[in-house]
Amino acid sequence: xxxxxxxxxxxxxxxxxxxxxxxxxxxxxxxxxxxxxxxxxxxxxxxxxxxxxxxxxxxxxxxxxxxxxxxxxxxxxxxxxxxxxxxxxxxxxxxxxxxxxxxxxxxxxxxxxxxxxxxxxxxxxxxxxxxxxxxxxxxxxxxxxxxxxxxxxxxxxxxxxxxxxxxxxxxxxxxxxxxxxxxxxxxxxxxxxxxxxxxxxxxxxxxxxxxxxxxxxxxxxxxxx
Amino acid sequence: xxxxxxxxxxxxxxxxxxxxxxxxxxxxxxxxxxxxxxxxxxxxxxxxxxxxxxxxxxxxxxxxxxxxxxxxxxxxxxxxxxxxxxxxxxxxxxxxxxxxxxxxxxxxxxxxxxxxxxxxxxxxxxxxxxxxxxxxxxxxxxxxxxxxxxxxxxxxxxxxxxxxxxxxxxxxxxxxxxxxxxxxxxxxxxxxxxxxxxxxxxxxxxxxxxxxxxxxxxxxxxxxx
DNA sequence: TGGCAAGGTTGATAAAGGTCAAGGCGAAGC
DNA sequence: GCTTCGCCTTGACCTTTATCAACCTTGCCA
Numbered sequence: 001x002x003x004x005x006x007x008x009x010x011x012x013x014x015x016x017x018x019x020x021x022x023x024x025x026x027x028x029x030x031x032x033x034x035x036x037x038x039x040x041x042x043x044x045x046x047x048x049x050x051x052x053x054x055x056x057x058x059x060x061x062x063x064x065x066x067x068x069x070x071x072x073x074x075x076x077x078x079x080x081x082x083x084x085x086x087x088x089x090x091x092x093x094x095x096x097x098x099x100x101x102x103x104x105x106x107x108x109x110x111x112x113x114x115x116x117x118x119x120x121x122x123x124x125x126x127x128x129x130x131x132x133x134x135x136x137x138x139x140x141x142x143x144x145x146x147x148x149x150x151x152x153x154x155x156x157x158x159x160x161x162x163x164x165x166x167x168x169x170x171x172x173x174x175x176x177x178x179x180x181x182x183x184x185x186x187x188x189x190x191x192x193x194x195x196x197x198x199x200x201x202x203x204x205x206x207x208x209x210x211x212x213x214x215x216x217x218x219x220x221x222x223x224x225x
Numbered sequence: 226x227x228x229x230x231x232x233x234x235x236x237x238x239x240x241x242x243x244x245x246x247x248x249x250x251x252x253x254x255x256x257x258x259x260x261x262x263x264x265x266x267x268x269x270x271x272x273x274x275x276x277x278x279x280x281x282x283x284x285x286x287x288x289x290x291x292x293x294x295x296x297x298x299x300x301x302x303x304x305x306x307x308x309x310x311x312x313x314x315x316x317x318x319x320x321x322x323x324x325x326x327x328x329x330x331x332x333x334x335x336x337x338x339x340x341x342x343x344x345x346x347x348x349x350x351x352x353x354x355x356x357x358x359x360x361x362x363x364x365x366x367x368x369x370x371x372x373x374x375x376x377x378x379x380x381x382x383x384x385x386x387x388x389x390x391x392x393x394x395x396x397x398x399x400x401x402x403x404x405x406x407x408x409x410x411x412x413x414x415x416x417x418x419x420x421x422x423x424x425x426x427x428x429x430x431x432x433x434x435x436x437x438x439x440x441x442x443x444x445x446x447x448x449x450x
Numbered sequence: 451t452g453g454c455a456a457g458g459t460t461g462a463t464a465a466a467g468g469t470c471a472a473g474g475c476g477a478a479g480c
Numbered sequence: 481g482c483t484t485c486g487c488c489t490t491g492a493c494c495t496t497t498a499t500c501a502a503c504c505t506t507g508c509c510a
Contacts, residue, residue, distance in 0.1 A: 018435075037342070037435035045342040045435050062331035069338070091327065095320040102316065102323055105330045106287035112337040113294070117262070117270040119344050120392045124467070159488065167345040172467055174489050190476085190488095210243075210262035210270050348496070385457065397497055399459050415458095415506090 005081050015057070015071040015079075022060035022067045024081045028052050031077030032157050035069045049074065049165050051156065055104075061088050074157050114215060119167055121208045124176035127166045129184065129205030130215075132193060139214045151198060155191040180204075230306050240282070240296040240304075247285035247292045249306045253277050256302030257382050260294045274299065274390050276381065280329075286313050299382050339440060344392055346433045349401035352391045354409065354430030355440075357418060364439045376423060380416040405429075 006029070009015070015026065018037050026033075028050055035047040035056060047069050050056055060067050061084055090097045118127055135153045138145040155162060163173035177188060184201045187194040195201055202213045209215060231254070234240070240251065243262050251258075253275060260272040260281060272294050275281060285292050286309055315322045343352055360378045363370040380387060388398035402413060409426045412419040420426055427438045434440065 039346060039433060039435050045346055047338050059331050062328055068335055091324060095323060098320060098323040098327055099316060102327050103287055106284050109330065109334055110293055113272050116341055121264060121270055169468060208264060210264050394498060
């Protein structure tokens, strides 16, 4: 697609603010982006935290061209910047484009449904367990599930942010992680987590969930390339 | 649109079950429909409760033609039943159709974002207040907001279900409603609620929210007629 | 009209998570 | 090597909501 440019930003950079006039939308190539909104009293509601492959800002075309949330870089990103005006034309003119966007939106919707469910059915340690599981290779490739050797993962961003992402306080996160350790035989050292018994973790985290592991994930990469 | 039929069902009727092969999707003409999924231990996660004008089951076209949730009638409905196969063809062949579906999906997505936010920022009485506010005429027509006379609304379905919809226990709902009464000058008699001071209710319920009253609502009626 | 069932309320108690305050720990800079 | 700052953890306490149990209310049906 022509008319794009690559932007590179560091932690803390604000890509756009809620309500702002929207001209560009973005695809993440590397790094992590936080989508959020703020209440009158200054507390943040985190809508999502997106990794590589995801789009953000694109829904502004359905919102009278203002951004429906704010976006902040939380881990250094490379992102593709694209014109919303052109997106609008593409959506109108190219049926296959609208269709792939529709598909990606449907996937996101399913993900959000799951998110709501998690918040009401899982307790804090389970939500963390679920979060960790989504970071494992086994989550995207079922073949890797059988492997008995320990799985090592790194938390992709600050624990405080993960806590916010999961809808809990940092203190609760810390305590819940301790509880998770006691229940599922994982080792935590800083941002590094070793899973010694994947099945135990799955059993613990996914028992309160309506879908089996690996639960659906959003992967926007099929759209807008 | 040709090839449709009207179905009429009573409370308790299950339109379809999660995972089932999907052939039809539906538009609600009257009544209320509960979308939900179940965990292994039998507890329900309510995804949404939809009124007149809303579509359900249509996302099955993006899910390998199986329903991504179960649907139960909770207040007697008239609903239009339509072929998913035809929907699929329409989406592929008629760009304007895909586009309007895209728009409705974007609206729904925004609504779900708000839903997640409500769950984490509002407490039980506030969530109930928010729910009641959405039932008022003032929510759809800002002109009605100034009216000083009391507003009377009827809860559209059982309190137990509203509680589940709002992610709380029936007992909590009952107590939270009492607390809401103490704070906002409303009168509750069975399923009938009288709001004597709309602004007070808005101030109480919407203070923990990132969007002002009236917050966005989903209205699917623009799609698929 | 009396009984029953479903939905709703109330009370007592427990668990989960939030809040406030203090302190630990490790990476970056001097 | 020492200091400093940001992030994280821990402890004490409090608020909110869940849970369990009992009871009330209403509408329906025999």
